[in-house]
Amino acid sequence: MSDKNKKKNKNKAEQERKEDMKRLREERKSSIQRAATMVKTQRKDLKVLMKQMGSESATAPELAQATGMDVAQVIWYLATLKQYGEVVEGAKNGSYFTYKLVVKEPEEAVA
Amino acid sequence: MTDPKKMKKNKEKSEKIGVYICYCGGNISDHVDVEKVREAAEKFPGVAVARTNSFMCSDPGQELIIEDLKNGVVDRVVVASCAPSLHENTFRSAITRAGANPYIYDHANIREQVSWVLHGDKATYKAEKLVAAATGKAGLLEPLDPIRVNARKHATVIGGGIAGLKAARVLADRGLEVVLIEKTPFLGGNAAGLDTVAPLGEQCSALIAELAKGVLEHTAITVLTRSEVVGFNGYVGNYNLQVKTTLSSSSAFDKAAGHVVPFEGDNADTPTEQNVKTGAVVLATGFRSYQPKTGEYGFDDHREVLTLPEFIKQLSEVNCSGDILELNGRKIRAMAVIHCVGSRQIPGIHEEDENGYLNEYCSRTCCSSILHAANTVKEQFPKTNIYDLYRDIRTYGRGQEELYDRAARNRVVFLRFEAGNSPTVSANDDGSDYALKVTIEDGLTFSEEIEVPVDLVVLATGMEAGDVSDLVSMMKLPVGTDKFLQEVHPKLAPVEMSVSGIFLAGTAQAPMNISEACNGAAAAAVKTASLLSKGYLELDPYVAAVDQDLCRGTGACVDACLADGALEMIDAETENGTEKKARVVPALCLGCGACVAVCPTGAIDLKGWSLKQYEAMVDMIVADELIDI
Amino acid sequence: MTDGQTITCDALVVGGGIAGLQSALDLADQDFSVVIIEKDLSIGGKMIRLSKVFPTLDCSSCITTPKMASAAHHKNITIYTWCDLKELTSNKGSVRARVTQKPRYVDQDKCIGCRKCEYSCPVYVPDPEQGGFCATKAIRIPFSNAIPQTAALDPESCMLCGKCEKICPTGAVDYFQKPFDFTIEATTTILSTGFEMTTIEGKPQYGDGKVPNVVTALQMERLLAPHGPYNRVLRPSDGMEPDSIAFVQCAGSRDKSMGIPYCSRFCCMYAIKQAMLLSGALPLADIYIYYMDIRAFGKGYEQFYQTAKAMGIGFIKGKVGRIEEAENGSVAVRFEAQDGTGVTTENHDLVVLSLGVLPDWSPEGICSVSTAEDHFIQTVQPSIGPTLTSRQGIFVAGAASGPKDIVDSISEAGAAAMEASNYIIAQGK
Incomplete structure (x- = not known):
């Protein structure tokens, strides 16, 4: 097969795949939309939360008060960020543990 | 601490020891600083890599070992985790899957012997020492072959109650020859004294009749009532039981003592003693009522x-x-x-x-x-x-x-x-x-x-453990604090005993109802079948071996030997003519080392647990202290 | 394997929890060929999700993972996860199963379990493996010691952003993966389909799941587990370390009006175990168990219970009538005290419900084995053949035939394997 033909086939395959993806997106329209809305909220929440955390340690109720977020939601995010290594647990303050962002080199940061 | 790497290197030792330390999901790491142990282990002589995992026994954990072996990074393996009784086989089979010999492996128990009994620095210190010792030994480990012995496709069930009847029947259906030994003249055990049974109200005599019929009609089952085991020797796959059968008239068992008599075995009317050659023993010795x-x-x-x-x-x-x-x-x-x-x-x-x-x-x-x-x-x-x-x-x-x-x-x-x-x-x-x-x-x-x-x-x-003190001492069986016979582990090996080839069925193990006793019996039977159905067994090669060149034929080892027949003197042809030499019968050897201690020439040693390996372990335990002096 | 293919084996094991794994191992060790089908993404069942197990307090993973690994690597065992059993028929010494493997949207042969897809995925979803207390991603390895270590994508939460596909080093992500049908022909089958728990929802007395800090026992297992959501025990409403924790027993069992009339059998023991683990993790906390009868019946269980009592865990005899939200995230537990004080209310920081045990699978419409009034699979010789079902050649093991703890399930799994072995032999195979 000539290079030209190969390229042509490749283009054709890419084209077909694009069509397939389009169809799949259409099929899953409602769940994609739901997920996208969820991700939007999560990104906003996480931005607010991480900004508030800055370089300081804080407890979940402190973070909730400062950000106006529901404390249950805050602890859920903290637990999640901890699972993915972005937050570490610090000392206890009263009945609550404090949490702190992990300072990462830019290239190491999780996408 | 002095760097143990500076210790004199032994050329025969492996330089590619892999150390794999388990967190046990906190069971170990809550008390032992696992990463510190890993750092220390990396510096031990001969250690090529030291790795940690939250569960070394999990698939990803085992995969670490397999990858290192396959890539030639390591050729000896030390796992530091729970007791070897739990996972020695797990890691050996992982090593086998990597294409290596399963005996190039040593185990450091840093859970039961460390994190469950010590805390803080002491725990970390002891874990380091145990890992150090294991690496010392591992460096000298050699590939070994398991001992293959024939296994008789024959099982003996002791006890003719519910569990014994059930076990005998399913074993015979599985194709094994079975001997069922019952102390009394009757089959049915304690259940024979019951009327209808909870929770369904079934007539107990009908249940026993059904089980007993299956046993008595089965051509592969020999039922010996009024019989007791009076002698026991051999090894897994090849046990010998001396069975004594008494006269029914001399029986101390009173038929009227609350027992119905659903069946009576067909025994001769003279007292007899016979040898039963068997592969495995199922203990269905039952309970006694409080x-x-x-x-x-x-x-x-x-x-x-x-x-x-x-x-x-x-x-x-x-x-x-x-x-x-x-x-x-x-x-x-x-x-x-x-x-x-x-x-x-x-x-x-x-x-x-x-x-x-x-x-x-x-x-x-x-x-x-x-x-x-x-x-x-x-x-x-x-x-x-x-x-x-x-x-x-x-x-x-x-x-x-x-x-x-x-x-x-x-x-x-x-x-x-x-x-x-x-x-x-x-x-x-x-x-x-x-x-x-x-x-x-x-x-x-x-x-x-x-x-x-x-x-x-x-x-x-309630129920109390039946009196099986004679069997306990004869077979060296472990007994729990509740006096019932003790399994190896309630979940990992629930019907196995620490004596290989001896299994537990029914209320000999713990109080159970009929249904549970039948499950226990069939579970014991399936382990027996797995053990014997191939017709051969592989035993660990941790047995004594004689260096014929060094042996002077003093016979001291034979005198010291604790296992009948495991060591014998033979006439060997050497360049000096015929000489007396010691010879080991591997299947009978307990690997206890009593012979090693008494040999005047150091001609006998244990495979996989040699004196040199012990010395290496001790050297590693005292390494930094000695050097500090 | 290709779509529509037929696989033959000696024994089919339906359900890869602890009972199914044990049955499969006991068959395979005798050189019978075994296929395990599992509805979940990983084998291991309920047990692999637990923290520690009574009465030895071994970590659950330490016991389960080796059995999972031995089954996965056994030369005589083949495992298919993420499967639906569509039909199971038996006829004259053979069984035939029609099975559909659901799409994971990840090629199991290509995936190396590196989790790069998971790290790159932007969608956080509540992690069902962590009681929902923290998030996982829309594409993920289900949990750390899952077998197989293959990622799976949840299409309901996926935006089709393409990040996982792009980052996958082996090109394993396949958004177009389709369900896959195959047939298994075996001589015999063991049903080890396990149990599930009743839900808090639908129990208005206990707050219908709307009272914060009322959790299920399985959620508490995650809070206590080594790789739990917080790596310690915290109150999910605000992350507070609880000072007072209560267990409510028979929350759905032994009470027809609340769900099920029978005893769920192992809740007493796991509540005591969790209480013990809590008192180790939180030495200053007050821990109470509200109960009707403590059913510590197995080997070593009563001693375990007495040890818990000696440790200072409070055992309060009384049926809890109501659970309500109290101030500052506390939970008010109302019960009738039997010391003469009558109806009493106590506040706790965290309340654990021992919910009822239900069968996880119904043969209805799939297989003609009978179930009993309790909906668990019926056994036809419950005393002397507890693993025999109404269909010859189909056996049952573990909680599929009624609630059973791990020890009893493992014992029964061995028994089922023995009966199945003898059935295979009797068919002359």
Whole structure:
């Protein structure tokens, strides 16, 4: 097969795949939309939360008060960020543990 | 600490030891600084890599070892985790999967021997030492081949009760020859004394008849009643049992002692002794019913106080009509049943037996059994009042809670007592014609003291371990603190005993009902079948080996040997003519090392546990201290 | 394997929990060929999700993972996860199963379990493996010691952003993966389909799942587990370390009006175990168990219970009538005390419900084995053949035939394997 033909086939395959993806997106329209809305909220929440955390340690109720977020939601995010290594647990303050962002080199940061 | 890397290097030692340290998901890492141990291990002589994982026994954990072996990074493996009894085989099979010899592996127990008994720096220190020792040994480990021995496709079941019958039948169906040995002249065991059984009310004699028929009609099963094991030797796959069969007339077993006689074996009428050659042994030696002490809830002091088995027997023989139960011509207008008699005993509360012993366990079956008996009475004789005095009603199993509900609907009156405040049974002195009165502080009505006049008291007596002391000493069987035979591990090896090829079936292990005993028996049978069905077995090669060049034929090792026949003197042809030399019979060798200690020339050593390996372990344990001096 | 293919084996094991794994191992060790089908993404069942197990307090993973690994690597065992059993028929010494393997949207042969897809995925979803207390991603390895270590994508939460596909080093992500049908022909089958728990929802007395800090026992297992959501025990409403924790027993069992009339059998023991683990993790906390009867019946269980009592765990006899939200995230537990004080209310920081046990699978419409009134699979010789079902050649093991603890399930799994072995032999195979 000539290079030209190969390229042509490749283009054709890419084209077909694009069509397939389009169809799949259409099929899953409602769940994609739901997920996208969820991700939007999560990104906003996480931005607010991480900004508030800055370089300081804080407890979940402190973070909730400062950000106006529901404390249950805050602890859920903290637990999640901890699972993915972005937050570490610090000392206890009263009945609550404090949490702190992990300072990462830019290239190491999780996408 | 001095760098142990600077220690003199031994050229014969592996330089590619891999150390794999387990967090055990916190079980170890909560007390041992695992990463610190890893850092230390990296510096030990010969260690190529040291890695950690939260569960080394998990697939990703095992994969670490396999990858390193396959990539040639390591050629000796040390795993530091839980007791080797749990996962030695797990890691050996991982090493085998990597294409390496499974015996290039040593194990450091840093859980049971470290994190479960020590905390903080001490724990980390000891873990480091154990890992150090293991790496020292690992450097000298050599590939070994397991010892392959023939296994007889033959199993022996000891005990002809429910579990023994079940085990014998399924083993024979599996294609094994089976010998069933029963001490008494009867089959059916303790269950033969029962009438209908909880929770479904099946006729127990029918259950036994069905099981016994399957056994007696099976051509592959030999039943030896009135027989006992009097001698035991050999090794897994090749055990020899000396079995003594006595005359039925000399039997100490009284047919009238509460036992029905569903079957009698077909034994010769002369006492005989025979040798049974077998591959494995299933212990279905059963339980004995708890016998209350004199005065315990009025037992022996009042003839109106019966044990549950006595009551079941009397109830099964009842032949009266009317709506009040009559036992031996006596009307039972009211009766009390008392739970947990001889079970759930608590130190400081209950009286110990003559050996200072308490039955601290729950007997599991008595709650359902006594509720079933109570329902039997109430449904036939509704005007007999029943008071049920209990601590906790344990109707846990399928169909059992229904018995409890039914008892409540049958108007059985439930009264609850605390362990430290047991009810009392005494002669009735209120002027009425009730023989007894029972006094209880009822926890269900704010601990009000209640006195109940009754005609009968039934004690829900529990199960005790059967007396198998002869087998225990003969076969070196482990016994638990509850006196029942002890399995290796309740989940990993629930019917296995620490003596290879000996399995547990039924109530020899713990209290069980018929259904559970049958499951235990079939589970023991499946392990037996797995062990023997191939016709051969592979044993660990940790046995003595003689260096023929060094052996001077003193015979000291043979004298010291603890296993009959494991060491023998032979005439060997050497360049000096015929000389006496020692020879090991590997399958019989226990690997105890008694011979190693007495050999004057150092000609005998243990494979996989050699003196040199021990020395290397000790060297590593004391390494930094010695160098510091 | 290709769509529509037929696989033959000696024994089919339906359900890869602890009972199914044990049955499969006991068959395979005798050189019978075994196929395990599992409805979940990983084998291991309920047990692999637990923290520690009674009465030895071994970590659950330490016992389960080796059995999972031995089954996965056994030369005589083949495992298919993420499967639906569509039909199971038996006829004269053979069984036939129609099975559909659901799409993971990840090629199991290509995936190396590196989790790069998971790290790159932007969608956080509540992690069902962590009781929902923290998030995982829309594409993920289900949990750390899952077998197989293959990622799976949840299409319901996926935006089709393409990040996982792009980052996957082996090109394993396949958004177009389709369900896959195959047939298994075996001589015999063991049903080891396990149990599930009743839900809090639908129990208004216990707050219908709307009272914060009322959790299920399985959620508490995750809070206590080594790789739990917080790596310690915290109150999910605000992350507070609880000072007072209560267990409510028979929350759905032994009470027809609340769900099920029978006893769920192992809740007493796991509540005691969790209480013990809590008192180790939080030595200053007050821990109470509200109960009707403590059913510590197995080997070593009563001693375990007495040890818990000696450790200072409070055992309160009484049926809890109501659970309500109290101030500052506390939970008010109303019960009838039997010391004469009558109806009493106590506040706790965290309340654990021992919910009822239900069968996880119904043969209805799939297989003609009978079930009993309790909906668990019926056994036809419950005393002397507890693993025999109404269909010859189909056996049952573990909680599929009624609630059973791990020890009893493992024992029964061995028994089922023995009966199945003998059935295979009797068919002359």
